[in-house]
Amino acid sequence: MSGKMYGVGTGPGDPELLTLKAVKALNAADVLAFFAKRGARGNGRTIVDVHLRRDIVELPLVYPMTVEEDKDSDSYKRAIDGFFDQSAAEIAVHLQAGRTVAVLSEGDPLFYGSYMHLHLRLAPHFPAEVIPGVTAMSGCWSLAGLPLVQGDDILSVLPGTLPEEALTTRLAATDGAVIMKVGRNLPKIRRALAATGKLEGAIYVERGTMPTGHAMPLSERDETPAPYFSLVLVPGWKGRPQGHLA
Secondary structure, eight states: OOOOEEEOOOBBOOGGOOHHHHHHHHHSSEEEEEEEEETEEEEEEEEHHOOOTTTEEEEEEOOOOSSSOTSSSSHHHHHHHHHHHHHHHHHHHHHTTTTOOOESSSSTTTOOTTTTHHHHHTTSOOEEEOOOOHHHHHHHHOOOOOTOOOOOOOOOEEEESSHHHHHHHHHTTOSOOOOOOOOOGHHHHHHHHHTTTTTTTEEEEEETSSOOEEEEEEGGSSSOOSSSSSSEOOOOOTTTOOSSOO
């Protein structure tokens, strides 16, 4: 009998935002697989630390590269595809031995999560269950206390890695937006927002729900690259109340 794989959403950073179902899966797992950069522990692994048994077998999945090469280059694609193939093969060894494997995914496993690459490779062959997690964007708009969209507003989730022209076009066609993958793309994001008249009101959130998390107007943020746990919120709801009491 083969083991079972769980894709466990760890939420946006605060360990208390792990779901009860996620904690239950961690307690039942024989093996804990998690993604990490070379020389680092990994954010997902840090989030679940207080919930792990001491006897769990840890399986770090170390990215061969992150931002060292252009994500659209052939060499990057080959390296990343090979990494996911190898990671799936390592997990399959444990599943074939009848072990339960929990694979951590920051935020939600199927929302820009690395876990989805393993799911596509392994779920056709082994029992697999995805445990949803609180997304980074909901954690960040909650930290900022920012109602984003309501009623018939359209919300777009945009990667900051888009070309500037495409980013500008998408922003012009939506009411509210969440811009992910900020990093070195901050100046480009700012220009696209300014071109669509949406820079005013845009909020930059860094490490939402973590102890050092904070939010500020994007217009007041400098041009230095943003950390991994950051995004930009662009509110819709143009007719929102202005804070007065009846």
